[in-house]
Amino acid sequence: MSTVGKAVSLLELFTLREPEIGLSDLARRAGLDKATARRLLMALAKHRLIEQEPQSRRYRLGAGLSRLARIRDAHFPFVRLAAPVIRDLSLETGETVHLSEFSAGALLTVHVDLSGKANRVNVDVGQVLPLHGTASGIAFLAASKPETVSAYLEKPLEAFTAHTMTTTEALARAIALAAARGYSRSAQGYEEGVHSIGAAILGADGQPIGTLAVASPVSRVDDATAASQGEAAVRAARMISTRLTGEA
Amino acid sequence: MSTVGKAVSLLELFTLREPEIGLSDLARRAGLDKATARRLLMALAKHRLIEQEPQSRRYRLGAGLSRLARIRDAHFPFVRLAAPVIRDLSLETGETVHLSEFSAGALLTVHVDLSGKANRVNVDVGQVLPLHGTASGIAFLAASKPETVSAYLEKPLEAFTAHTMTTTEALARAIALAAARGYSRSAQGYEEGVHSIGAAILGADGQPIGTLAVASPVSRVDDATAASQGEAAVRAARMISTRLTGEA
DNA sequence: CCAAGTCGGTTCACTATTTGAACCGTTGTT
DNA sequence: AACAACGGTTCAAATAGTGAACCGACTTGG
Numbered sequence: 001m002s003t004v005g006k007a008v009s010l011l012e013l014f015t016l017r018e019p020e021i022g023l024s025d026l027a028r029r030a031g032l033d034k035a036t037a038r039r040l041l042m043a044l045a046k047h048r049l050i051e052q053e054p055q056s057r058r059y060r061l062g063a064g065l066s067r068l069a070r071i072r073d074a075h076f077p078f079v080r081l082a083a084p085v086i087r088d089l090s091l092e093t094g095e096t097v098h099l100s101e102f103s104a105g106a107l108l109t110v111h112v113d114l115s116g117k118a119n120r121v122n123v124d125v126g127q128v129l130p131l132h133g134t135a136s137g138i139a140f141l142a143a144s145k146p147e148t149v150s151a152y153l154e155k156p157l158e159a160f161t162a163h164t165m166t167t168t169e170a171l172a173r174a175i176a177l178a179a180a181r182g183y184s185r186s187a188q189g190y191e192e193g194v195h196s197i198g199a200a201i202l203g204a205d206g207q208p209i210g211t212l213a214v215a216s217p218v219s220r221v222d223d224a225t226a227a228s229q230g231e232a233a234v235r236a237a238r239m240i241s242t243r244l245t246g247e248a
Numbered sequence: 249m250s251t252v253g254k255a256v257s258l259l260e261l262f263t264l265r266e267p268e269i270g271l272s273d274l275a276r277r278a279g280l281d282k283a284t285a286r287r288l289l290m291a292l293a294k295h296r297l298i299e300q301e302p303q304s305r306r307y308r309l310g311a312g313l314s315r316l317a318r319i320r321d322a323h324f325p326f327v328r329l330a331a332p333v334i335r336d337l338s339l340e341t342g343e344t345v346h347l348s349e350f351s352a353g354a355l356l357t358v359h360v361d362l363s364g365k366a367n368r369v370n371v372d373v374g375q376v377l378p379l380h381g382t383a384s385g386i387a388f389l390a391a392s393k394p395e396t397v398s399a400y401l402e403k404p405l406e407a408f409t410a411h412t413m414t415t416t417e418a419l420a421r422a423i424a425l426a427a428a429r430g431y432s433r434s435a436q437g438y439e440e441g442v443h444s445i446g447a448a449i450l451g452a453d454g455q456p457i458g459t460l461a462v463a464s465p466v467s468r469v470d471d472a473t474a475a476s477q478g479e480a481a482v483r484a485a486r487m488i489s490t491r492l493t494g495e496a
Numbered sequence: 497c498c499a500a501g502t503c504g505g506t507t508c509a510c511t512a513t514t515t516g517a518a519c520c521g522t523t524g525t526t
Numbered sequence: 527a528a529c530a531a532c533g534g535t536t537c538a539a540a541t542a543g544t545g546a547a548c549c550g551a552c553t554t555g556g
Contacts, residue, residue: 003513003543004291007252011316012295019323023504033545038505043252047260048351055453057504061320063351066327066358067374068259069317072309075267079314103296103311110314126315205303251514251542271533281516286534305533 006032007040011049011061016124020058078210079111081243082201086212087113089236093214093229096121097236100129100136101210105152107136110210121194121215132157132171133164135186135198136211141171142178143200143208149175163188183230187218195221197229199237204245212237254280255288259297259309264373268306326458327359329491330449334460335361337484341462341477344369345484348377348384349458353400355384358458369442369463380405380419381412383434383446384459389419390426391448391456397423411436431478435466443469445477447485452493460485 001009009030013021021029027037041059044050048064073080082099090097090113100107107129114120131137131152141149157166165171178184184198195218203209214229221229249257258278261269269277275285289307292298296312321328330347338345338361348355355377362368379385379400389397405414413419426432432446443466451457462477469477 002287002291003251004255004288005294007255008292008295008297008312014316014319016319016322019319024502034504035506035546036544039250039543040252043250044256045352046253047256048356049256051351060323061316063320063349063356063358064256065313065317065320066349067356068262068309069313070358070373071262071264071267072311072313074264075308078311101311101314103299104293108296108311108315110311110318125318272531282533283517283535284515287514 003040006030006036007044010037010040011044011065014061015126020053020056020060022056022058026059078244082212082240083111085236085240085243086111089113089212089214089232090115092232093216095214095216095220095229096123097212097214098123098136099210099212102140102208106130107134107140107211115216119217119220121217123215129190130158130160132166133160133186133189134213135184135189135196136213137198138171138174138178138184138186139198139200139211139213140208142175142184143202145207160190161188161192165189181230182234185226185230187221193218195226197226197233199230199233201237201244202241209244212240251288254278254284255292258285258288259292259313262309268301268304268308270304270306274307326492330458330460330488331359333484333488333491334359337361337460337462337480338363340480341464343462343464343468343477344371345460345462346371346384347458347460350388350456354378355382355388355459363464367465367468369465371463377438378406378408380414381408381434381437382461383432383437383444384461385446386419386422386426386432386434387446387448387459387461388456390423390432391450393455408438409436409440413437429478430482433474433478435469441466443474445474445481447478447481449485449492450489457492460488 010026013026013029023038024034026041027034030037041050045052045062048062050059051062052059078101079099086097086099094115094117096115097113098109099111101110109123109125109127109129112123112125114122129136131141141152153168153171159166165174174184182199186198187195194215196213196215198211198213200208201210201212212233214233258274261274261277271286272282275282278285289298293300293310296310298307299310300307326349327347334345334347342363342365344363345361346357347359349358357371357373357375357377360371360373362370377384379389389400401416401419407414413422422432430447434446435443442463444461444463446459446461448456449458449460460481462481
């Protein structure tokens with residue numbers, strides 16, 4: 001792996017649950033030597049992507065990341081514009097709703113609004129979703145150009161649960177269905193017990209740039225519920241698309 | 249410079265004004281060979297810190313940065329909690345107000361609310377402020393432990409304008425004055441024509457973690473205005489501190 | 497109260513990764 | 527049609543990265 005890749009993989013060890021980590025721990029989890037990890041951390045710290053707590057000497061993500069993210073967000077205000085719509089959809093459906101952005105061949109979860117119910121689906125910001133096997137992924141593929149889809153389907157498809165669709169034929173059918181009705185539906189294709197409805201968000205050029213998905217416990221969803229969630233999801237996705245591309 | 253440093257310096261070329269840059273341009277400005285720049289960009293893209301616009305083939309900051317910034321922000325919600333207070337202070341004073349976070353020996357501007365007036369001070373997010381010579385810096389030093397201050401004063405101090413204080417004695421006096429009245433005042437110490445009032449924001453342990461500053465054209469500020477700005481700045485800084493440390 | 501284990505941090509000979517001049521083919525300008 | 531600038535690729539040469547061993551400082555538990 002490149003040195004840069006190693007450095008970034010250090011950054012990726014920090015999570016919402018564990019926002020501060022010590023040197024030895026970082027090195028161990030990244031599979032690096034302590035000396036190497038420290039050198040990389042110092043290089044990152046020089047540019048403020050990493051900070052070190054003076055007392056505990058533990059490391060955490062640095063202010064430079066906030067700065068870079070602000071620059072990106074000003075240019076590409078996906079999360080900022082989508083967040084209120086996601087919240088409304090979560091309140092309307094009473095379920096967890098998550099927003100994903102397409103990047104480097106997969107969907108990256110960038111925002112989540114959790115259901116207010118006790119029995120709810122939990123999704124973490126930062127989770128990477130494959131294009132097959134999740135409602136978000138199917139919705140994304142259904143909105144993509146045919147050549148993109150066929151290119152993706154050529155690669156072997158990993159099964160995440162016993163319900164994951166892994167054959168080209170099953171996926172093509174699911175994609176066609178999603179394209180026809182505007183939203184995708186997936187039950188337990190990625191995690192057991194989770195039912196999801198996905199809808200694609202389109203950019204200015206009509207190509208999909210991300211997705212949103214309503215995630216419920218399977219026990220709470222029948223066909224009628226799914227249909228109403230689907231319509232609400234499509235409405236929300238359209239609203240985000242139009243906000244992004246300047247009303248229209 | 250380390251490879252990691254070079255990679256991060258590529259990220260830092262993107263600004264609010266120029267959020268998308270081509271390969272040759274990036275290489276030129278970073279002082280790197282095209283091949284090197286490209287390899288680094290690919291490594292960054294693999295981790296989604298960089299994205300490439302498919303059509304123009306230009307590069308921009310990636311979604312992974314938003315993700316990492318969200319993790320940091322959840323753990324250390326400095327900007328999120330401070331932003332509304334900064335806005336109120338800007339409205340109250342009618343001047344540009346900027347928020348800085350201490351990181352790696354300097355203050356990093358992380359948020360700005362511009363004055364509504366035509367003749368106003370413009371500050372950019374991402375600007376790095378030295379601890380001497382800016383109102384923010386003096387306010388920060390005035391709230392720091394004496395040993396931190398003396399350690400900083402030992403290093404040579406760069407002059408940014410003809411008005412920059414560069415002698416240890418002058419700085420010590422300014423720091424003592426700021427400590428006494430709670431806010432610092434600096435006229436044209438960093439940029440000609442700019443008058444600033446700074447106040448420190450304290451963390452849970454009582455140590456300063458950042459500053460805010462009211463920046464006005466010098467022509468608009470007399471002693472009375474400065475005093476009222478100072479009091480407002482102190483109030484705002486205290487409010488941010490208490491919000492950060494959980495009401496108190 | 498000491499021994500064992502952990503921590504953050506440092507050193508330096510060894511080696512693998514990075515580097516950049518020269519080279520594509522393509523695109524847009526004159 | 528000629529030209530220049532673009533994004534991207536190659537490979538021998540050189541530089542930057544690596545990690546086992548070591549340090550002193552804490553923490554733990556018998």
